[in-house]
Every structure is written in structure tokens, then in C-alpha cells.
Amino acid sequence: MLIRRAGPFTANDVTDETLYLNRREWMVGAAALVLMPGEGEAATPQGQALTATRNEALSLQETPTKFEAATTYNNFYEFGVNKEDPARLAGTLKPRPWAVQVDGLVHKPKTYDIDELLRLAPLEERVYSLRCVEGWSMVIPWIGYPLAALLRRVEPTGKARYVEFTTLLDPSQFPAQRPSFFGFSLEWPYVEGLRLDEALHPLTLLTVGMYGRVLPNQNGAPVRVIVPWKYGFKSAKSLVRIRAVADEPKTSWNRAAPQEYGFYSNVNPAVDHPRWSQATERRIGEFRRRPTLPFNGYGDQVASLYAGLDLKKHY
Amino acid sequence: MARRVRIALKTAVWGACLAPLALLCYRAATGDLTANPISFVTNTLGDWTLRILLASLAMTPLRIVFGLSWPIALRRLLGLFAFFYVCLHFAVWIVLDHFFDWPRMGADIVKRPYITMGMLALLSLIPLAATSTAGMVKRLGARAWTRLHRLAYAAGVLGCLHFLWLAKVGRRDQYWHALVLALLLGVRLGHVAVRFARRRRERRGAPVGRRVNPPTLTAP
Numbered sequence: 001m002l003i004r005r006a007g008p009f010t011a012n013d014v015t016d017e018t019l020y021l022n023r024r025e026w027m028v029g030a031a032a033l034v035l036m037p038g039e040g041e042a043a044t045p046q047g048q049a050l051t052a053t054r055n056e057a058l059s060l061q062e063t064p065t066k067f068e069a070a071t072t073y074n075n076f077y078e079f080g081v082n083k084e085d086p087a088r089l090a091g092t093l094k095p096r097p098w099a100v101q102v103d104g105l106v107h108k109p110k111t112y113d114i115d116e117l118l119r120l121a122p123l124e125e126r127v128y129s130l131r132c133v134e135g136w137s138m139v140i141p142w143i144g145y146p147l148a149a150l151l152r153r154v155e156p157t158g159k160a161r162y163v164e165f166t167t168l169l170d171p172s173q174f175p176a177q178r179p180s181f182f183g184f185s186l187e188w189p190y191v192e193g194l195r196l197d198e199a200l201h202p203l204t205l206l207t208v209g210m211y212g213r214v215l216p217n218q219n220g221a222p223v224r225v226i227v228p229w230k231y232g233f234k235s236a237k238s239l240v241r242i243r244a245v246a247d248e249p250k251t252s253w254n255r256a257a258p259q260e261y262g263f264y265s266n267v268n269p270a271v272d273h274p275r276w277s278q279a280t281e282r283r284i285g286e287f288r289r290r291p292t293l294p295f296n297g298y299g300d301q302v303a304s305l306y307a308g309l310d311l312k313k314h315y
Numbered sequence: 316m317a318r319r320v321r322i323a324l325k326t327a328v329w330g331a332c333l334a335p336l337a338l339l340c341y342r343a344a345t346g347d348l349t350a351n352p353i354s355f356v357t358n359t360l361g362d363w364t365l366r367i368l369l370a371s372l373a374m375t376p377l378r379i380v381f382g383l384s385w386p387i388a389l390r391r392l393l394g395l396f397a398f399f400y401v402c403l404h405f406a407v408w409i410v411l412d413h414f415f416d417w418p419r420m421g422a423d424i425v426k427r428p429y430i431t432m433g434m435l436a437l438l439s440l441i442p443l444a445a446t447s448t449a450g451m452v453k454r455l456g457a458r459a460w461t462r463l464h465r466l467a468y469a470a471g472v473l474g475c476l477h478f479l480w481l482a483k484v485g486r487r488d489q490y491w492h493a494l495v496l497a498l499l500l501g502v503r504l505g506h507v508a509v510r511f512a513r514r515r516r517e518r519r520g521a522p523v524g525r526r527v528n529p530p531t532l533t534a535p
């Protein structure tokens with residue numbers, strides 16, 4: 001229907017350039033009207049409200065993605081591979097009671113109750129952009145505090161060089177963790193990792209909420225990490241363990257397809273995914289693709305972490 | 316086959332093939348195309364292209380296995396609907412996804428095997444759609460036409476490769492589609508093998524010097 005409406009304007013070979021462009025813009029308008037979700041009865045955030053101070057210095061000056069989009073279009077393979085699975089199935093996840101074991105090469109290992117974790121440091125709100133490896137992005141007001149605040153409490157030893165994050169393993173709460181006929185290509189539990197200096201970077205956020213409230217289940221309740229300069233899958237959800245280690249953690253996506261998902265996975269328009277380009281992205285809610293920025297736009301803050309590292313090799 | 320039955324079957328195919336598009340339009344009108352509408356529309360059209368293409372490729376095997384003749388009457392219609400959907404799928408890619416960014420699209424066609432496969436699948440359907448009329452069958456001659464239309468299997472293989480190549484780890488539907496295609500191809504190959512063996516047997520059994528007529532062929 002849309003195509004037919006647009007049709008007569010595409011095959012025009014005699015129109016001069018300006019008029020042609022105008023028509024293109026007109027088409028964008030028409031297409032955007034049909035294709036962009038309207039205001040409608042937009043879902044409103046639910047769940048316990050969190051008080052947090054906006055960290056303006058570390059926040060994007062952009063309108064956040066609609067809450068509804070951010071909570072119905074998710075990759076959370078523990079619920080299924082389709083984008084709508086998490087929103088549909090996340091009711092089985094029980095974010096309370098919850099504990100996070102923080103251990104490994106640290107002087108003061110400790111298991112934190114989630115409510116204790118929430119009070120460990122002052123909560124900040126930060127508007128970050130989240131770039132998915134699939135080529136779309138969102139702008140999300142997260143709530144949390146720097147992961148460094150937690151890591152400093154447990155005091156990593158001199159041997160610690162990486163931090164490993166583990167997501168809950170419980171097929172009764174995560175339906176897609178049940179064994180299936182075909183088997184599954186991701187091994188559970190989901191494991192992610194950062195270099196220690198990345199984990200201690202002030203942008204790395206231990207995240208407990210978004211849009212003013214606690215995290216919805218489908219977004220990784222009750223606690224996750226957000227690493228805004230890396231592809232979204234690096235930001236592990238529903239964490240039960242944070243462990244300081246000496247060797248590079250064996251991360252889930254890297255194990256499943258090493259040539260496609262490297263350990264670093266920094267957002268990088270110059271390094272394509274082997275099967276698709278990473279040069280552009282579609283910001284959810286926008287019609288046209290926009291260029292992807294190195295380190296997802298956080299290059300000023302994080303590029304120095306990788307000085308001397310060949311980012312084409314360490315993708 | 317009675318004319319009435321054939322009309323009823325074709326009407327059913329029209330309905331079944333247009334229903335996904337109608338649903339897509341309905342979802343567009345009600346703002347229900349997910350948070351990433353362009354991707355959703357692309358994928359829905361791609362899914363239906365492949366399903367209808369596989370359905371069209373299933374008609375001959377249905378006859379081979381069950382001896383049914385009516386599926387053959389639907390083959391061309393299904394093939395044309397597959398072509399219709401892939402045109403929409405392709406148009407969405409050009410207009411909505413890349414918005415006429417020709418250099419980037421060109422680079423994708425060359426560099427991304429899944430796009431290359433999709434493109435080749437589309438290209439191999441063009442001659443089939445162009446020669447789908449009864450007049451064309453006559454003009455080409457039944458044999459040449461039949462041979463040309465074996466390209467449909469190539470399109471099926473390329474379409475499945477396209478899907479296998481683009482699907483992320485963890486998905487399974489790409490394997491189901493490939494499995495269906497493999498079954499359909501298997502039936503065809505098995506049929507050819509049986510025919511070949513029968514012909515050889517007949518030839519061996521036939522008196523020396525006498526040519527054996529090939530078994531009557533119905534259009535494959």
C-alpha cells in the first residue's frame with residue numbers, strides 16, 4: 001500500500017533535482033506517518049519509582065526513545081529470540097528476592113542483597129544511547145551508579161585484569177533456557193566480560209532502573225550493567241554474579257560465533273559485522289538511517305582505553 | 316478437473332496469498348508494526364516470499380507423491396505471488412530501508428553474501444514471471460519452457476541461503492525452511508532417479524536394434 005502510494009514518484013527521470021528531492025522528502029513524510037508508531041495510548045512506566053539525580057554532563061541531549069518501544073522491542077534470548085518475546089514472557093522472572101555474588105580476585109568478596117545494592121551509592125540518571133549489533137539504537141534514561149563504586153568496595157587484587165558478569169540460570173524463570181529439540185546455540189548461563197579498566201570506567205553503569213523506575217523484567221531486572229560504547233549484548237542483564245578474574249572471560253556470543261562477536265565489541269562503523277554493515281544505524285522512532293559513530297559517540301571519553309590496540313583485530 | 320473446482324482453488328490461493336499483505340496493511344493502519352516498523356515490514360515480506368515460493372515448489376512433489384493433479388493448476392499463480400512479494404520486499408529495502416542510497420546498496424549487494432543471494436533469487440524469478448503466460452509457453456515450446464522454469468528451484472535454494480545467511484545464531488526457522496526445501500528437492504531427485512532406472516531397465520530388456528520410446532512424460 002505504501003509502496004503503491006510512493007510508486008509514481010520514484011520512476012521520474014525528467015524531474016529536476018530540487019523538485020525530485022522535495023518529492024523524496026514528501027515521501028519520507030508520508031512513509032513516516034504510516035510507519036512510525038503514533039502517540040496512541042503509550043504505555044507508561046510501572047513498578048517502584050526510584051529517586052535519582054540527572055547527571056547532565058554524562059547525558060545525551062536527545063529525546064529518549066518511547067518507553068513503550070524500549071520495553072517491547074528487546075533482545076533477551078533467555079525469553080526467546082524474537083524481539084517481542086521478552087515483553088510477552090518476562091512475567092516469569094522474579095526480581096525479588098535477589099542476590100548478587102561479587103567475588104573472584106577481590107579482597108572482600110560479598111554477596112549483596114538487591115536492596116542493599118540499590119543503596120550502595122547515590123543513584124544517577126544518565127541518558128545514554130544504546131547501539132544494538134543488529135543496526136538499531138535507542139536513547140534510554142538509565143538509573144544506576146558507576147560499577148566502579150561497587151568494585152572498589154570489594155577491592156580487586158593486583159591479579160584481577162577482567163570482570164566477568166553472569167546472568168541468572170533458572171529455566172523456571174527463563175523459558176528459553178529449557179532444553180529444546182534443536183538444542184540451542186548460546187550456552188547458559190549468559191556470560192559477558194570487560195577488561196578491568198573498562199569496568200572501572202566512569203561511564204560503565206551498574207543499572208537498576210530506567211525511565212524513573214526500577215528496571216522492567218524484559219530490560220534485565222533487577223540489576224544489569226550498561227556499557228554505552230559497546231554493542232548492546234555486552235551489557236549483560238539480570239546479573240547474579242560479578243567476578244574479578246585474571247583471564248579474558250569466555251563470553252557467550254563470542255563462544256557461539258567467534259568470528260562475528262569479538263570480546264571487545266566496541267561500536268565501530270569501520271569494522272563491519274561479517275554479514276552486515278555497521279556503518280549506519282536506525283534510531284528507533286526515526287525514519288532515516290543515521291551514521292554510526294565510533295564508540296557510539298563516546299570516543300572522547302573512552303578511545304584512550306584502546307591506545308595502541310588494533311581495533312580491526314580486536315573487534 | 317472441473318472448472319468450478321479450479322476456480323474455487325484459485326480463489327483460495329488468491330485469498331491465502333493476499334491475506335498476509337492485508338494483515339500488514341491493517342497493522343500499518345493501526346500503528347502496530349512494532350518499534351522497528353521498517354525491519355518488521357521487510358522481514359514479514361521476506362518470510363512470505365519464501366513461504367509462497369516453497370509452496371509453489373511443493374506442487375509438483377505433491378503430484379509425484381500423492382498422484383494429485385490439481386496442485387499443478389496452482390503452481391504458476393503461487394510462483395507469481397512469490398514474485399509479487401519479493402518485489403515488495405525489495406522495494407522496501409530500496410525505499411524505506413536505504414532510502415535510495417545507491418552506493419551503499421551496491422556495496423551491500425557485492426559485499427554481503429545474504430544480500431547477494433537474495434538478489435540472485437530475485438533475478439532468477441524475473442524470467443519465470445516474464446514467461447508465465449500461456450502465450451510464452453507456446454512461443455518457447457514446452458520443453459524449453461519447462462527447462463527454463465527449473466530455475467524456480469534455484470530461486471528456492473538461493474532464497475533459503477539468503478535466510479540461512481542472515482539469521483542470527485539461536486534462530487531456528489531458517490533451518491525449518493531449508494529442511495522443507497531439501498524434502499521437496501529430494502522428492503524431485505528421487506523421481507528423476509526412478510525414471511532413469513526404469514528407462515535403463517527397459518532399454519536393457521529391449522531387443523537389440525530397437526529404439527525404446529521414452530516413457531510418456533508429463534510436464535515436470
Ligand code: HEM
Nearest residue numbers: 357358361362364365401405408433434436437474478481
Ligand atoms: C526470492 C528472493 C528472496 C527471499 C525468498 C527472501 C526471503 C527473506 C527472508 C525469509 C527473510 C528473513 C525474515 C525474517 O527474519 O523473519 C529476509 C530478510 C531480508 N531480506 Fe530477503 N528475500 C529475498 C530477496 C531479497 C532481496 C532481493 C533483498 C535485497 C536486495 C533482500 C533483503 C533482505 C533484507 C535486508 C532482510 C532483513 C535482514 C535483517 O533483518 O537483518 N531479500 N528475506
